[in-house]
Amino acid sequence: MRFLSTLCAVTGALGATSWIAPGAVWYDTDGQKIDAHGGSIVQRGDTFYWVGQSASSNETPMMYSSTDLLSWKNLGKQASSVTGLWRPKIAKPNGSFWLYGQQDRYVLSLKSTQMVGDYSNVNKVYLPPSDYSYSDTGMFYDEASTTWYLLTSADHNTVQINKINSDGTVGARVSAVTGGAYEAPGLFFAGGVYFLIVSGKTGWRANPNKVFTATSLSGPWTGGSNIAPESEKTYNSQNTFELTVKGSQQTTYIYMGDAWDSKGSTGSNYVWLPMAVDPSAKTVTLQYHAMWKVDVGTGVVSYPTTKKRYATRDAKISRRAINFCPSPDLNPCVRVLTNSTSVNPGEEIAFHNVTGTGARQWLSLHFTVNNPEAGQAHMIVNDEVQPMNISDLNSRAGHHGVVPVQLVLKPGDANTLRLGASGASDFEVSVDGVELYED
Numbered sequence: 001m002r003f004l005s006t007l008c009a010v011t012g013a014l015g016a017t018s019w020i021a022p023g024a025v026w027y028d029t030d031g032q033k034i035d036a037h038g039g040s041i042v043q044r045g046d047t048f049y050w051v052g053q054s055a056s057s058n059e060t061p062m063m064y065s066s067t068d069l070l071s072w073k074n075l076g077k078q079a080s081s082v083t084g085l086w087r088p089k090i091a092k093p094n095g096s097f098w099l100y101g102q103q104d105r106y107v108l109s110l111k112s113t114q115m116v117g118d119y120s121n122v123n124k125v126y127l128p129p130s131d132y133s134y135s136d137t138g139m140f141y142d143e144a145s146t147t148w149y150l151l152t153s154a155d156h157n158t159v160q161i162n163k164i165n166s167d168g169t170v171g172a173r174v175s176a177v178t179g180g181a182y183e184a185p186g187l188f189f190a191g192g193v194y195f196l197i198v199s200g201k202t203g204w205r206a207n208p209n210k211v212f213t214a215t216s217l218s219g220p221w222t223g224g225s226n227i228a229p230e231s232e233k234t235y236n237s238q239n240t241f242e243l244t245v246k247g248s249q250q251t252t253y254i255y256m257g258d259a260w261d262s263k264g265s266t267g268s269n270y271v272w273l274p275m276a277v278d279p280s281a282k283t284v285t286l287q288y289h290a291m292w293k294v295d296v297g298t299g300v301v302s303y304p305t306t307k308k309r310y311a312t313r314d315a316k317i318s319r320r321a322i323n324f325c326p327s328p329d330l331n332p333c334v335r336v337l338t339n340s341t342s343v344n345p346g347e348e349i350a351f352h353n354v355t356g357t358g359a360r361q362w363l364s365l366h367f368t369v370n371n372p373e374a375g376q377a378h379m380i381v382n383d384e385v386q387p388m389n390i391s392d393l394n395s396r397a398g399h400h401g402v403v404p405v406q407l408v409l410k411p412g413d414a415n416t417l418r419l420g421a422s423g424a425s426d427f428e429v430s431v432d433g434v435e436l437y438e439d
């Protein structure tokens with residue numbers, strides 16, 4: 001972060017976010033990291049409003065707005081005296097605007113006469129029917145009954161669904177998922193089926209999130225299948241909300257998850273992915289892509305094309321990085337960096353003549369590691385003195401072979417990126433190349 005902010009200050013250029021990159025640091029239109037965790041989105045007209053808990057301001061609700069789901073403007077704290085409000089969710093059960101979240105294991109509800117700002121406390125209650133305390137808040141608007149529903153992971157491991165009454169109070173429980181310890185609920189409706197996504201209970205550590213289905217909000221809820229391959233742990237994320245984008249050509253269902261750091265603090269990022277939804281098989285499968293976006297007008301999902309590729313074959317190796325490029329013509333060509341300092345001190349692979357725009361731009365670093373727990377790949381940009389852990393720019397680093405990051409490089413072709421390894425003595429980073437994308 002340090003060198004990025006320095007470069008931004010120098011160039012004054014922030015650039016636009018043109019892709020959703022799961023796990024990558026996501027900057028708002030002021031160039032600050034978006035701080036809205038455990039959040040939800042509502043669309044009003046052509047504007048999307050994203051509210052989440054601010055990790056940098058003691059979990060006060062923060063709001064951002066966007067018309068394309070890519071560039072988000074910070075609209076600030078929504079109730080500056082309210083802190084410790086976890087997983088705030090927006091609803092509009094009547095003429096007012098409401099935020100519901102968990103505070104001290106109660107449901108705290110806040111109300112405003114306008115969408116943005118001036119929310120103040122209304123109620124702080126336990127959950128009907130039995131005064132349950134709870135942890136995680138979810139929200140669903142049911143178009144069929146034009147009713148809002150509060151989803152909670154009530155204590156005793158029960159995810160339950162309560163109607164929100166037209167006066168904004170928390171109403172009767174309509175159904176519950178029993179038989180497993182789940183939390184972080186989110187719900188969407190597709191093809192006549194209600195899909196309820198939940199996580200397991202492993203604190204800030206990611207686990208395989210599951211989907212349950214029902215043809216009525218009264219249940220019964222059945223299922224419990226994974227929404228991503230088990231070992232991916234939901235691509236290192238935890239569910240918070242499901243967003244439906246109804247376009248002119250297709251409807252796209254988006255999984256919104258949090259990629260928490262070890263404490264749920266400011267290092268946490270976001271993992272948003274389109275979902276493949278099959279109402280007959282009653283399955284949901286996250287469609288993992290390192291970079292993607294959805295056209296909110298048409299609903300169509302697209303992916304970037306490569307503008308330029310810097311292959312490891314052409315990169316300069318310093319010291320004694322192991323060379324797996326026996327012939328310049330052979331493909332693929334991978335070079336392995338290790339951190340065995342006694343053998344290969346400070347080894348690096350340097351990519352020279354990388355083209356910069358002078359504004360924040362996307363690059364993807366292509367590398368794998370032998371053990372994500374054993375170390376980190378690091379990077380030095382141009383003359384920076386401090387190496388930066390790539391996982392600080394994208395928490396998928398080490399877990400996926402294509403690691404998009406946003407950097408501000410000097411305009412022109414004079415940039416150098418140097419990759420290295422830091423960590424245990426047996427930690428290895430196998431580097432394949434660097435790609436620049438269309439903006």
Ligand code: GLA
Binds near residue numbers: 087184
């Ligand atoms: C669970 C919750 C998170 C957070 C952590 C704290 O994972 O879903 O929102 O409260 O526990 O351990």
